[in-house]
Amino acid sequence: MLWHIGVAHCFGARGRIAFASETAAGWIEGMVANSSRALREHLAAADPQYLSQHRFSFRRHTGCVEAVCSAWWDLDFRGVDRHGQPLPFAENELDEVIVIVLYVIAAAGLPVPSYITDSGSGCHVVWTVRGLNALAMKRWRALMKALRGPQLDDAGNPFARRGRREPDAYEVAWTERMLPLWRTLKNLGLDRAASDPARVLRLWGSINSKNGRMARCAWPASIGDIHAVDFNGLCDAALPLTRAQLRALRQERKAAREANPNAIQAPRASRPRRAYGSKWVLIRKDLMAVLEHRGFAWFKEHKKRDWWYLAMAVALSQTEGGDAQSWAEYLGPLVGQPVRELAGTLSGVERGMLAHLSGETVDWEGDIRPAFYDYHPATIAEKLIVTDEEAREIGLRILRPAGLPALTPAERQRRSRALRSPDRKTRDEKAEARLFMGRQAWWMRIAGLTVAECARQLDCNVSRVERAIAEADAHPDGIATLETVDAPPEAIQVEAVEIPSFVSRPSIVPEGSPPAIAPTAALQPAEQPTAVQARTVRVISATPFHATIETATATWWWTVVDQGRIEQPFEEFCDLQSGRPADGDRALVDAACEELARAAQAAHQLSRRGSRRRGRRDVPEARRAVARPVPLPPLYLQREVELYREASGGGGLRHRLVAA
Incomplete structure (x- = not known):
């Protein structure tokens, strides 16, 4: 092993060497300093x-x-x-394959490789x-x-690309020279995906767990015959142009542009690149938005974690690449799955990605499809139960139900500003705000206001007020809350009060039927509440900013007034309304006021955070009206x-009156 490390890396050179092992526990990696002792x-030890x-x-x-140390081929x-048939050289011995490889390398004019490794199931051709x-x-x-080289079809020819310009003469000559080499590599099972800089290859002396053979x-x-190659010489032999030819071509084109500055250059088709808004980039963003909106508990409760991390792994494989282990380390904490278990589950996604990179396709119902899991966005939305309302609320761009139109650019921009806003409310805060609004609107309806008047007072639309009243009416805590502060349990007195409902419920009335008449008992006034016992206190609060505090001898009104200041945002008042308080009642009232003040402060912060940056869509229609010019009164010079004279202190109307 040490000989292999010394051949591939010079001892003492800068940089650290990476080692890896594949065990039953998973993939184990380590970084070691490039010194003989540390190695x-x-x-x-390992x-x-x-x-x-x-x-x-x-x-x-x-x-x-x-440090760049080598170039290689991984031949399996x-x-x-890709059709499941054995490769042409599957029955040949390794020595015969080595002879074929060395022959095609020499025919293509490439330098002789430094060494060839028997990996157990194939071979690695390496230039150091x-x-x-x-x-x-x-x-x-x-x-x-x-x-x-490029991807080749079954006949051994490069795939034709649309929109490409006609190749130059040097490109045609380079393709004719390298094409026999590329065809041979295709027949030898070249792994096209094994070309990234972070790739690791078999180490001499290690055992291949697939067949039990030792790499050598x-x-x-x-080993004394192993020599490093010149990097510039290898590039000049493999690339279409050498560095000298490339410099000469650049100078020739520059001279032609200077000689004819008015010439119009022919448009050259750019290399197709993955756009920022491509399909899987947008799917990845929408999946993260759905996870942030719903939370981890929703996916666990509805058993949709497997579909979420499967679609997310496919999106990562098509946008960033990687392997099942790296995806599991990233997605495991998000969905609450063990990394080892998740890595095994995502191994199929990794195989599909590698097959897609190597040019493989699959036949799906008579149609040629990519080798990876290429799901339609509507299918992912259906599996994750994404509704139209949720898609519009979150602002999903592509992960939307079938037939739902995408957002316009203006809607996306407005949604983006709303999501980036520091005053954005969570779902719990929105529910608490609607509950508070519903209770306020309920008391306004008790006072005789219509729904439209309530909406005008609360600065919102009618449908929002009706929804808030319905949620407040269905809330377990009810409309009004009854609290007792610093009192023993036997002192608590709860009374059942008939609360009218302002929630409109649909009903069907047959044509010609007489109107329904409420029973007479329902129109009778409610009974008077019972008196408060001694050394007890009863707090009745409809909103966090107003409450009635009752004791056995007196009644107080507690109110909070917004002062609009940062240091002291609001001021509270507790006024005696009726009665003469007895000894000890004041202490109970003070304790009740402290509890009410804490609740009011929390509600005050919530309301200010929600109204700090109010969107235009929340402004009533009356305030959206465009200002129109109105006739001004006549100007008396x-x-x-x-x-003006009176304000400046001389000769005005006031002086004349005084003089008179």
């Missing part, structure tokens, strides 16, 4: 199976590459093609390079893309002059 200690091909700074990640020639840091990553990606150096026969 020996790690090999003695049994690594995989070795990173680059060195990293913090962790094994594409963005943490510290003993596997099957030296002295490259992360700045060479862009050219390394172009090299890996040229080595694996298959070529050359001696002599009177205006008199008022």
Whole structure:
């Protein structure tokens, strides 16, 4: 193992080496300093199976590459093609495959690889390079893309792309030179997905758990014959243009533009890239919005966690890539699933992603579909029980029921501002605010106001008032609350009071039937409430800002007035309304006032937070009316002059009156 590490990485060079092992407990990774002592200690303490091909700074990640060390092919020639048929060289021995690989490499004009590893189920062809840091990553990606080539069809030809310009002469010559190599790699089972910088390959001396074979150096026969290749020479041989040819082509094009500055350049089709608003990007955002809106408990109660993290894993695979382990580490805490169990569940998503990257497709009811789980947004919305009202409330852009129109740009912008607002209320706060509004409207209806007048007083529409009254009427606490403060249980007195209902309920009346008449008993006045016992207090509050406090000898009115100041937002008053308080009643009243003040302060903060930034849609129609010009009264210049003189202190109307 140490020989393999020394061949792939120079001891003492910058960056750390990543090791990995696949055990029954899961995927285990570790970062080790690039020193012979640290590597020996790690090999003695652990049994690594995989070795990173680059060195990293913090962790094994594409963005943490510290040094570029090699380029490679991962050939699984003993596997099957996308149609499930064995590959052409599945029955050949490894030595025969090595001869074929070396022949096509020489025919394409590429340098001889540094070494070839027998991985147990295939082989790895590796070119090692030296002295490259992360700045060479862009050219390394172009090299890996040229080595694996484009996707080929069953006939061995590249797929035709729409909207592409006609290839230049050098591109045609490069394709003709590399095409036999790409066809051979396709027949040898090239893993096109194994080309990311964070890839790990089999370490010499490790055991392949799939077949029990040991990974070894298959070529050359001696480790002393392994040599690093020149990175620039490898790029010049694999890429369409060398660096010298690329510089000459740029100078030629620059000279042509300067010679003819008025020439119109032919439009060149840009490379198709994943748009910011693509399908799976929007699905991922909508899934997170649904989770934030409903909460984790809803998915657990309705048994929809599996559909949520399945769709989320597919969205991650199509937007960021990765593997089942990384998706499980991200989604596990969100849905409350063990990471190990979730990683095993999402392994099918990872296989579908890799199959899709390799160009595989599936036949679904006579239609060619991608190899991954390509769900329709309406299907995901149906599985997660997303309704029209919820989609509009959250502002979902694509995860909407079938047939529901998407939001307009203005609606999306308004929804985005509302979601980013620091004064945005939660669902519990909205329910509490509606309950408070319903109780206020109920007492206004008791005072004789109509629903329209209540809506005008509460600064909202009629339907909102009716809904708030209905919710307050159906609330378990009822409309009015009765509280006792600092009193023994036997002192509590609760009276059943007949509360009228202002909730409109639909009814069907046959045509020609006489109007219903209420019973006479319902029109009789209610009985008088019982008297309060000694050393007890009764608090009757309809709203958090007004209450009646009753004792055995007196009655107080407690009221809160909003002062509009930050230091002291409101001021409370507790006035004696009737009676003569006895000794000890004042202490009970003070305790009741403290409890009422705390409840009023909480309700006050809630109401201010909700009204701080009121949307335009909540403003009544009367206040939305456009201001129209009205005729002004005639202007009397002599009177205006008199008022100005009086304000300036000289010669005004007041002085003339005094003089007279």
